[in-house]
Amino acid sequence: MNLRELSEILGLSQTTVSRALNGYPEVAEETRRRVREAATTYNYHPNNRARSLATGRSMSIGHVIPVSTQHEIVNPIFTDFISGAGEAYAAAGYDLTLKMVSDGDEDEVYRDLANRGSVDGVIVHGPRVDDRRIAMLSELGLPFVVHGRATGSTREYSWLDVNNRRAFYRATSFLIDFGHRRIGLINGIETMDFATRRRTGYREALEEAGIVPCPELIAHGEMTERHGYASARQMLNDAMPPTAFVVASVICAIGVRRAVQELGLIVGRDVSIVIYDDDLSYFKSGDDIPVFTAVRSSVREAGRNAANMLLDIIAGTGDAPRQRLMEAELTVGSSTGPAPDLAPHRQRG
């Protein structure tokens, strides 16, 4: 059933039927009622492609997810983020076009999206330090919002980010306040922008307390159990081992804990662990971590916010780039027991 058929049945013009269905004010209420009824009866649904062609808007937003060929993990936080964004799109009648793209081909994917008009805007995921995609998208004229930020980009652009620097500043300060002086940082991949911000927050906290950051106590890598294990193991074997860790993901923390245990140390007594993770849903507030502090933010909400930001931009409600920094939530305690004593227990040597 298409518009022409429906209008013929009703004995009205396509114009009127279209207007009635799209809520134009000049249609008589009685006519509108008839049209709506007929649309339901005959199960009429406007064809998306035709509408898109006529209006020039595709009513779809692109999400481009970099899938690294080296790092086999597709970050699950994308899933939550997108799920939040999806809600916003559904409410606004937009579709979501997903592009998983391996490292090299990214530019082309964006160009293609813009050139072929398959989407009205894009959300950029996983920005790297000094990400060149931002300049490219600005030039393409395709509206976009970055999930995260790209340090070093000279242009203005729209983004939504969690305050990673602040979260890690707080997590580190938290440990320092308990008396820790040697604190290891198990961080993400160094080229990712969020990892550099986290490191900055960590460093700031140390420096503020008069502690000189020590390169051996900072590890970068993919967020896996193995990375947590290997990094912690190495740090703990050092002449001056850390008494605490700030860990950038729950999964990593599991590895850290294993390393600690293998050395005959006890988590929460000999070594304290503070975890940051964008999403702890798998662990229901860190069930598996006997001693922990979780700094958490709602990824789903971030997705919804970013999507709405982009829809606003597309609607042209304003031209200036929009920025939004979400603060992370700090939770202290363990769901499996009493709140841990985070003070360094004794000096080992």
Place this chain on the structure above:
Amino acid sequence: MNLRELSEILGLSQTTVSRALNGYPEVAEETRRRVREAATTYNYHPNNRARSLATGRSMSIGHVIPVSTQHEIVNPIFTDFISGAGEAYAAAGYDLTLKMVSDGDEDEVYRDLANRGSVDGVIVHGPRVDDRRIAMLSELGLPFVVHGRATGSTREYSWLDVNNRRAFYRATSFLIDFGHRRIGLINGIETMDFATRRRTGYREALEEAGIVPCPELIAHGEMTERHGYASARQMLNDAMPPTAFVVASVICAIGVRRAVQELGLIVGRDVSIVIYDDDLSYFKSGDDIPVFTAVRSSVREAGRNAANMLLDIIAGTGDAPRQRLMEAELTVGSSTGPAPDLAPHRQRG
């Protein structure tokens, strides 16, 4: 730059230009060369929407992911599956439209997708036992492939699945062969079709060995650490505790291990654990599991296969429903130590 403009520049008709660009044989090679060159020079890209309207194909595939409102977890295997499917789509010039949809609205989403012609086919994710979506999609006439199966559906339909029954049959038999008689099953949510198949495989292995399956040794739930912990804990506190567990996810297994340890038992000595997981990439072959057997299959490959299956169906290369069962891969050993002795160590009581 659109087709009309390009053809005017070239002094050719739109028809010829279109044919040249789309590889029709009747175009003179010299003409084709000129056209291609001009297309590059003027950065011409055909508009997707217009093409879709003209051809009647949207060149997009829908993936509908059920996002349960109760269970806050979005299964990360979707991510890998979709990433594999994305490769297939990219190669075939298709887009991927993603719909994350909460329980209630599913029907409407499929109807909408079909009615508005936004996609040429869909992949159905997370089928439940006797899933009504299959009947609905058949009636809608929208080509679809199910990732998994729906027991109880009377119709023929296309699907791609991992042989869950067989994987759990093997995992269970494996433990039985080592002498275990009381084996706990930590399974997924009961209404999910894959969970019932897994349970069937587990039961078959037991029955074949003359062991009567015991309801207290079967736990269903969301695949979280908490579920693994709580279920294992309860089973181990029973008068007749299990000497081994078959666990349906790595995350669950972490909880199982915690439960075992809390009771002063030792994994690999007092209690054996066999894990099945669709994707172990987070753990790099189960780093964190000192004793394990992983039955693993490549989710990404499954996604690619399912996508190609659907594209075949759409291309009409055949009309009969296609089915494909992928066998899981069995790995025995631990990356963190020697292959474990899986025999039950001693009788506790």
Place this chain on the structure above:
DNA sequence: TTGAAAGCGGTACCAT
């Protein structure tokens, strides 16, 4: 308040 008709940017049939 309603309708006629000109697009939107391609594809594909029918001529030549």
Place this chain on the structure above:
DNA sequence: ATGGTACCGCTTTCAA
């Protein structure tokens, strides 16, 4: 081998 033209299904001026 190339061109003319009628669509595809909807939106949107302009006219009545």
